[in-house]
Structures are given as C-alpha cells and as structure tokens.
Amino acid sequence: MILSCQGISKSFGEKVILEDASFHIEEREKAALIGNNGAGKTTLLRIIMEEIHADAGQVVLAKDKRIGYLAQYQDVQGHLSVYEELLSTKQCIIDMEERLRAMEVQMKNASGEELDRLMNSYTRLTHEFELENGYAYKSELMGVLNGLGFTEEDFTKQVATLSGGQKTRVALGKLLISRPDILLLDEPTNHLDMESIAWLETYLLNYPGAVFIVSHDRYFLDKVVTKVFEIDAGQVRMYAGNYSAYAEKKAQLRDAQYKAYLNQQREIKHQEAVIVKLKSFNREKSIKRAESREKMLNKIQRVDKPIEAQSQMRLSLEPRVVSGNDVLTVEDLAKSFPQQKLFSNISFQIKRGERVALIGNNGTGKTTMLKILNGLLDADAGSFSLGAKVQIGYYDQEHHVLHAEKTIFEEISDTYPTLTETQIRNMLAAFLFTGDDVFKVISSLSGGERGRVSLAKLMLSEANFLILDEPTNHLDIASKEILEEALNSYTGTVLYVSHDRYFINQTATRILDLTNQSVVNYIGDYDYYLEKKEELTEKYAPTAQEATEEAKEETPSEGKLTWQQQKEEQARKRKQENELKKVEKRIEELETRDKEIDDTLVLPDVCTNVGRCAELSREKDKIQAELEELYEKWEELA
Structure with missing residues (x-):
C-alpha cells in the first residue's frame, strides 16, 4: 500500500x-x-x-x-524555455554528469592510490548515473515533449509566453x-x-x-x-x-437497492394495515398482537431509498421542420492565417440524419471550419451551400453566442421573446438554474454553467442542423450521457468537433479527420477510425513528402480520388467487409452443424433408424452444397 x-x-x-x-x-x-x-x-x-x-x-x-x-x-512562470523547464527536473543527473566529466579529467593526471580512489568513486557514480537513466535522459525528455504535442519550434519558447x-x-x-x-x-x-x-x-x-x-x-x-x-x-x-465495468456494476447495485427498498416498503405497508385491522377488533388479545407487531416493525432496519441520480439537466432536442436530404455541401474550401496554412481543397457532403464528428489535432483548423460554416469567418477559397429548409443551431465552445452583460434570464427572454416567464423558468430549471440563479450575470458564470446556458438556447432553437464545438467540455459524466442520449434520438443532422472519444463512439455515424491540410472520411465510429486510420491517411491525406514520392510512382490515370469517389470506395469496402463477416459466420454455423450430424449418425438409436438416417443424410448434402457456394464467395470477397 x-x-x-x-x-x-x-x-x-x-x-x-x-x-x-x-x-x-x-x-x-x-x-x-x-x-x-x-x-x-x-x-x-x-x-x-x-x-x-x-x-x-x-x-x-x-x-x-x-x-x-x-x-x-x-x-x-519564469524566463526558462519549454525545453529548459523540463530539463530542470533532471538537475541531479546533470550534476552527476558534470562530476563524471571532472573525474575523467582528474584521472588523466592521477596515479597510484589517488587514481585508485578516483576510479572507485567513478565506478560508483557511473552505476548511480545508469540507474537514474543518465545516458538516455535527453531522449526521454524529447519523447515526453513530443508526446504532449510540443513541436521543435515550441522547445525554445519562454513558458511565461x-x-x-x-x-x-x-x-x-x-x-x-x-x-x-x-x-x-x-x-x-x-x-x-x-x-x-x-x-x-x-x-x-x-x-x-x-x-x-x-x-x-x-x-x-x-x-x-x-x-x-x-x-x-x-x-x-x-x-x-475500468470505467465500463464500474458503470455496469453501479447500475446493477442501484437496481438491486431500489428493488429491496420497494419490497420493504410493501411489507411495511402490509404490516401497518394488519396492525390497524387488529386494533379495530378492540379486544385485549388483538390489541396485544397489534402492539407486538408494532414493536417488531419499529425494530426493522429500514432500507434507504436510493438517492435520485444527482440533479441532472434534462435535454430534449427536436427540429421544428424537416430539412431536405442534402444538408451541407462543401467544395474546395481553403483557409490560411499568416505563417500558418490550415487546410485547402476540402470537399465533403453531409446528408440528413447523419451525426458527423470532425476530429484532428490541435491547430488543424476544426473550430475555424465551423466558424466558416456559421458565417463568422470568410474562407480564402472554395464555397459551401446549405440544403433546402436547413436551419442551423450553433454551440460555440467559447460561448460567444452569449452576452456577457446579460443575466441568464435575459439571455433566454431576449432571444425568444414569445416565451412566458414560467416557460423560461421551467426551461432553465431543466438545466439546473433555479430560484435566484436565473438572475446571475453571464460574465460571472463558470465554464460549465455557460455551457448549460448555451445548450438551453440550442434546445429552444428547434434547429434541424446542429453545429457543435466541443459540446462536452466542462460537463460531468452524467451530463455527457444525457447529451449523448439526446443526440442519438435527435431526428435532425449533427456536425460536431470533439476530443471526447467515448462521446464520439457513442454518437457518430461518420468521422471526418482533418489531417495534413486535408480531410479523410471514415464511415463508422471512433473504433473503426482507429482501425483504418493509418491505411486511409496514407491513401487520402499523405504528408507533403509522401505525396511527392507517391506522385513519382503514379501514372497520370491514377490521380487522387475525388471526394465522392473516396466516399463511394470506402462505402464499398465497408460493405465488402461486412459481407465477408457474414459469410464467415455462416460457414462456421454450417461446419458446426455438419459435425453434429456426423456425431449423431453413429449413435446406436439413430444408425438403426433408416428414416432418421436418410433425413440427416439429405440435410448433410444440402450443407455441403451451400458450403461449396460459400467457399467460392469467401475467396472472392477475401
């Protein structure tokens, strides 16, 4: 311990x-x-x-x-660079290294007992240096910096900046x-x-x-x-x-506790009814029996009613009107800032009912793209268009859609003037703002509270195309699960940016990965993205060096696939993979049944029954015929 x-x-x-x-x-x-x-x-x-x-x-x-x-x-704080700040944690190793170098110089000019003493000290210090990973501390430091997302350009930046x-x-x-x-x-x-x-x-x-x-x-x-x-x-x-095991066990315990509570409450009510009935007879014997039951009832150790899940926001999203099938079409979109090119030639489409996660490393331009789609920023090139009857609801991670000087109540009432005070209070109560909380000024709220106000506005908008920028930031796990449930039952269309991989796995039907200034499409959840990431990134969004090497090898007819072709190719591959799994499963079922028939045919009570043997033989022939077809199909698909 x-x-x-x-x-x-x-x-x-x-x-x-x-x-x-x-x-x-x-x-x-x-x-x-x-x-x-x-x-x-x-x-x-x-x-x-x-x-x-x-x-x-x-x-x-x-x-x-x-x-x-x-x-x-x-x-x-301080004047040190990022690299120097991390290096300061290895000062004891640096000091050891300096002492070793000093000893090496001394040993060159020493002899006799002095040399022996220096060599013994050098051996002990070298051993200690090795135990502290002294020979690899710089590479360890570089590995941690790179792992945490710092580039070599960042190493020299002062931490104060x-x-x-x-x-x-x-x-x-x-x-x-x-x-x-x-x-x-x-x-x-x-x-x-x-x-x-x-x-x-x-x-x-x-x-x-x-x-x-x-x-x-x-x-x-x-x-x-x-x-x-x-x-x-x-x-x-x-x-x-892990967390999934906890969530399952927690639900089981809560159910068991609630059942025990209900059972005990039923028994208590039954006993109370019996006591009332016995007392109503108004005889000495029945009154004594009632008193005895009362004593027993008072001694019962009461099961506490399970505490209701902590006050949770209640979220229900539903569009007012149904949009057309084509919700968003993006063509050749490009955006750069001084000294930083974010993306270029980005094209994709989103259809009604899709829940699309836009992912990518920090600084690749995800939030910028959402701002372009919301008309808050202009693209350098390219265009995008919304489909028929598309109404956008935007959730901004920086909550610029909120007015800092207004109270929560004013934020809702000014945006939706037709709502009554009671309707506004009921709505805000669903997002955990009750009593005088509704008169808090937006500027005084925490990040989580601002997020809840933004979600309340989003819910009231009745939009059919939700564009969300990091919607789970500042939400606790219970609130995230409520949002997941709301999005999964939402009949409109969703495009969102998130780093929450569990949330993406629960909600996304498609993933767009913004990488190497391009976008790669994955028709599946986050686990599917992880499985295919290396293969598809290399194919559809290679680095500049990889693209140059690929261009040398390509014939003119092998040019880069268009967005639509890329999407169709992935859909075809996904369909093929699913078909392959189905074929493999059916082959396994038939082979298992074939073996069962062989085992059954040798049983004494079966092998002497001519009718039963004929029936099993006919089934075996059918299995063999179907297996032949499936083997051919498997070879084709695999």
Whole structure:
C-alpha cells in the first residue's frame, strides 16, 4: 500500500463534501476518482496534498515515497524555455554528469592510490548515473515533449509566453519526467489532442509508480485504470475494473437497492394495515398482537431509498421542420492565417440524419471550419451551400453566442421573446438554474454553467442542423450521457468537433479527420477510425513528402480520388467487409452443424433408424452444397 485515506471528512459551511471517506491505493496501481461536478474530487486531492485541511481523518503516505500532483490550472512562470523547464527536473543527473566529466579529467593526471580512489568513486557514480537513466535522459525528455504535442519550434519558447493549456502541458511533462512514486492527476487530458491523449495512455500504463486520476474522459479511464473510486453524496465507494465495468456494476447495485427498498416498503405497508385491522377488533388479545407487531416493525432496519441520480439537466432536442436530404455541401474550401496554412481543397457532403464528428489535432483548423460554416469567418477559397429548409443551431465552445452583460434570464427572454416567464423558468430549471440563479450575470458564470446556458438556447432553437464545438467540455459524466442520449434520438443532422472519444463512439455515424491540410472520411465510429486510420491517411491525406514520392510512382490515370469517389470506395469496402463477416459466420454455423450430424449418425438409436438416417443424410448434402457456394464467395470477397 502506497497511499491510505482514513475517515476523511470535509464540510464548507453547511455543505458536507466528504463524510468518513476511507480507501487506499496499492503500489503501481492505476485508479480513477470520479463523481459529478462539485462532488469533492479536487477537494480530496488537495487534502491529500495538504493544501487544505480535513475536518477529520488522516492521509498516510508510505515511508520514503514521493508524491506528484498536477492541478487543473497551472501558472508556470519564469524566463526558462519549454525545453529548459523540463530539463530542470533532471538537475541531479546533470550534476552527476558534470562530476563524471571532472573525474575523467582528474584521472588523466592521477596515479597510484589517488587514481585508485578516483576510479572507485567513478565506478560508483557511473552505476548511480545508469540507474537514474543518465545516458538516455535527453531522449526521454524529447519523447515526453513530443508526446504532449510540443513541436521543435515550441522547445525554445519562454513558458511565461505560453497559453494556459500549454503551461498545463509543461507542468504535466515536468511531473512525468520527475517520476514520483504516485501521480495525482486532476483532469490531465483537458488540454491534449487525441494523439497526445493516446500517448499519455500508453505512458501511464507502463508507468512504474501508482497513478490516481480525476477525469471525465471515459475512453481514457477505460484504457488506463483497473479500479474506480466514486464520490457520491459525500461517500467514497470502490469498484473493481475500468470505467465500463464500474458503470455496469453501479447500475446493477442501484437496481438491486431500489428493488429491496420497494419490497420493504410493501411489507411495511402490509404490516401497518394488519396492525390497524387488529386494533379495530378492540379486544385485549388483538390489541396485544397489534402492539407486538408494532414493536417488531419499529425494530426493522429500514432500507434507504436510493438517492435520485444527482440533479441532472434534462435535454430534449427536436427540429421544428424537416430539412431536405442534402444538408451541407462543401467544395474546395481553403483557409490560411499568416505563417500558418490550415487546410485547402476540402470537399465533403453531409446528408440528413447523419451525426458527423470532425476530429484532428490541435491547430488543424476544426473550430475555424465551423466558424466558416456559421458565417463568422470568410474562407480564402472554395464555397459551401446549405440544403433546402436547413436551419442551423450553433454551440460555440467559447460561448460567444452569449452576452456577457446579460443575466441568464435575459439571455433566454431576449432571444425568444414569445416565451412566458414560467416557460423560461421551467426551461432553465431543466438545466439546473433555479430560484435566484436565473438572475446571475453571464460574465460571472463558470465554464460549465455557460455551457448549460448555451445548450438551453440550442434546445429552444428547434434547429434541424446542429453545429457543435466541443459540446462536452466542462460537463460531468452524467451530463455527457444525457447529451449523448439526446443526440442519438435527435431526428435532425449533427456536425460536431470533439476530443471526447467515448462521446464520439457513442454518437457518430461518420468521422471526418482533418489531417495534413486535408480531410479523410471514415464511415463508422471512433473504433473503426482507429482501425483504418493509418491505411486511409496514407491513401487520402499523405504528408507533403509522401505525396511527392507517391506522385513519382503514379501514372497520370491514377490521380487522387475525388471526394465522392473516396466516399463511394470506402462505402464499398465497408460493405465488402461486412459481407465477408457474414459469410464467415455462416460457414462456421454450417461446419458446426455438419459435425453434429456426423456425431449423431453413429449413435446406436439413430444408425438403426433408416428414416432418421436418410433425413440427416439429405440435410448433410444440402450443407455441403451451400458450403461449396460459400467457399467460392469467401475467396472472392477475401
């Protein structure tokens, strides 16, 4: 055991955050801490780090063990560059290296006992240097920087000039390189793109120490953790397995608890009715029996009614009018900024009913493309057109659609003046704004609160084409699941940008990957994208160097496929793959049945039954005939 929390309690005023919370983490264990926004996750991490004091209980860290903490928001300052900032964590190795170089110089001029003493010291220090990975610390440092999405151009930038997200990545890099015995990470994936998150997953899986992660990224948790701690109504409960295992077990426990509660309530009501009836007889014997039952009833240990799922927003999206089948057509779109070319010759189409995820690394131009489609930015070249009766509803991750000086109530009432006060209050209550909350000024709201106001406006718009920029940012897991359910039941069309891979897997019917200044189309979910990414990127969006090499090898007739051809080719391949799976499944079924018939024919009561043998033989012949056809078809498809 490396870390133990025993009986931790914490309240802020009358609000109880943690109540007698106890748990422990083993060495090398990877564990998650989850719970709704405001449940106390960050508070617990800060108690462990002794940044705030618990009202009761204690935190015990194993002897001689180091703990490292990444807070959600970092403000790394100083004149050092990004590379130098990470290098500072290796100062002890740098000092060792300098001492080794100094010893090498001294040994050149030493002899006798002095040389022996220097050689012994040099051997000991070299061994220590090797144990600290001294010969590879620079490549380790470069690997972490590249993994976290820093380019070589970024290495020389002063950390004081970086954005908040970049500073958090620097802090994370320093923490990983310093290799504490246990890592406490508060939302480590918030400022990482998909490639960097995938790199971090692999890094943490192979990390030699323990890891304790607060995260709303369910895909990340599924990949990394083997234990989940949930804070629910001040209590900390442990679930073995990853996030998906936790979600399944949680649902089962809740169902069982609710059934036990209902059964007990039925029994209590039955006993109460019997007691009333016995008392109504008004005889000494019946009254004594009623009193005896009352005593038994009072001794029953009552099952608590399961706490309703934490106050959750209620989201229902439905278009007012149905759009035409062609919702969006983009042709040869291009956009550049000074010293940065984002994309060029981008073409794609979106049909009614599709839910399309636009993905790509940070800086590839995803948000820019959404702004172009919403008329907030002009493209440098190309065009786009909306289909018949298409009405856009836009969710902006920076919430520019909100007016900072207005109250929440004014934001809704000014946008939808026909709504009554009661209708507005009911709508806002569905998004957890009740009472005087509705008079909060937009500028005073947190990121999550602004997100809920934007979603409320989106729901009221009754649009049939939703364009969403990072809609799950600042949402807790419960709220993400509500949004997923709403989008999956929405009969309109959706185009969204997201880094939330679990959310993409749950909602996307198609993925557009913005990479190498081009877009690659994947007809499937995120898992399908991962499976085909390397193959399709190389084919449809090669790097400049790959494209040059490919052009040398291509004949004039083998030019790059058009967007429509690319889409049709992928659809054909996907259909072929599905057909192949069906054929393989049918072959397996028939071969299994054929073997069953062979086993049946040798049974004593069957082989002597002429009619039964003839029936099985005829079935066997049919199987063989169908198998012959399927084998041919399999060869064709494979």
